[in-house]
Amino acid sequence: MNIFIINGGQEFAHSGGTFNATITNWTVQTLLNYGFETRVTNVNDTFDPMLEVENFKWADIIVYHFPVWWFQVPNRLKLYIDEVFTAGHNNGIYKNDGRSRRNPAINYGRGGLMHGKKYFVTTSWNAPDTAFTLEGEFFDQRPVDEGILFGFHKMNQFAGLEHIGSFHFHDMEKGATQERVTLYERDYKQYLEAAIELENQLL
Numbered sequence: 001m002n003i004f005i006i007n008g009g010q011e012f013a014h015s016g017g018t019f020n021a022t023i024t025n026w027t028v029q030t031l032l033n034y035g036f037e038t039r040v041t042n043v044n045d046t047f048d049p050m051l052e053v054e055n056f057k058w059a060d061i062i063v064y065h066f067p068v069w070w071f072q073v074p075n076r077l078k079l080y081i082d083e084v085f086t087a088g089h090n091n092g093i094y095k096n097d098g099r100s101r102r103n104p105a106i107n108y109g110r111g112g113l114m115h116g117k118k119y120f121v122t123t124s125w126n127a128p129d130t131a132f133t134l135e136g137e138f139f140d141q142r143p144v145d146e147g148i149l150f151g152f153h154k155m156n157q158f159a160g161l162e163h164i165g166s167f168h169f170h171d172m173e174k175g176a177t178q179e180r181v182t183l184y185e186r187d188y189k190q191y192l193e194a195a196i197e198l199e200n201q202l203l
Contacts, residue, residue, distance in 0.1 A: 001034075001036045001037070001060040001061060001200075002036070002037045002038075002039075002058050002059050002060050002061075003036050003037070003038050003039075003059060003060065003061045003062075003063060004038075004039050004040075004056065004058065004059035004061070004062050005024055005027055005028065005039070005040045005041070005062075005063045005065070006040075006043065006063065006064050006065065006077075006080070007024040007040060007041065007043065007065050008020065008043050008065055008066030008067075008074055008076070008077035008080070009023075009024075009042075009043075009044075009065060009066065009067060009124075010043060010044060010066075010067075010069075010075070010076040010077065011044050012074065012075075012076070015067065017044065019124055019169070019172055019176070020066060020067060020124060021042075022181075023065045023122055023124070024040060024065050026185060026188060026189060027063055027065070027192065030189050030192050030193060030196075031196070034196060034200075036196075039055050039058070039059070041080075043074075043077050043079075043080045044076065047080065047083075047084075049083040049084045049086070050087050052080070052083075052084040052087070053084055053087045053088045053091055053092055053093060054092075056084070056088065056092060056093060056114065056117075057092040057093075060117060060118065061118045061120060061164070061199065062117065062119040062120070062161065063119070063120045063121070064119065064121045064122070065122045066122075066123060066124075067125070067172075068124070068125055068148060071148050072148075081155070085155075085159065088113075088159075092113055092114070093112070093113055093114060093159050094111050094112045094158065094160070095112075095113055096111040097109065097158075098110030098111035098112075099111075109154070111158075112157070112158055112160025112161070113159070113160055114159045114160035114161050115160040117161050117162070118162045118163070118164045119156050119161045119162070119163060119164065120163075120165045120192070120195060121152070121166050122166070122167045122168065122169065122188070123144060123148075123149070123168050123169070124168075124169040125168065125169065125170050125171070125172060126171065126172065126173035126174060127139075127171070128170050128175065129168075129171070131170075132144060132147075144166070144168050164195055164198075164199060165192075165195040167187075167188050167192070169184055169188075
């Protein structure tokens with residue numbers, strides 16, 4: 001399989017993007033063990049939107065890594081998405097919004113051109129996992145994928161991509177001990193391997 005990895009760990013203010021660079025390296029190491037071809041883009045680097053579109057077209061699976069900033073993707077990743085997806089209009093990413101002029105009330109979001117391709121996402125948070133799971137806590141017991149990432153998942157669905165997995169790293173600022181990072185590395189690699197094994201079986 002061809003796997004395109006996007007490192008959205010932006011360098012900004014107190015953030016050096018180092019943890020998402022580490023996650024990206026874990027991903028590359030794991031995938032190389034399977035003999036897969038990988039390409040990696042770092043959103044901090046200068047990029048050509050048309051060349052990035054070619055990476056999406058080349059890939060069987062797109063992997064996104066990013067921290068959540070103010071309950072959204074970092075601004076550099078948002079710029080990357082805006083420019084690259086726009087460059088992908090009638091060029092492999094999407095054709096239109098899916099509707100016809102004869103009946104514009106239905107079929108919105110079905111104009112993607114990336115059907116058959118999959119995506120995988122990781123996010124990293126200062127928030128602990130209990131902020132999402134405990135009654136009375138900040139996120140009202142709403143999981144990451146059903147809450148903060150709802151729009152992100154719809155964006156990928158709009159392009160025709162199928163979601164195959166998410167892994168969320170919590171409490172990675174105040175609670176980022178070496179022990180926590182080591183346990184997360186083990187758990188993440190196992191989760192990624194299971195997702196890839198399943199995709200291999202489906203091929």
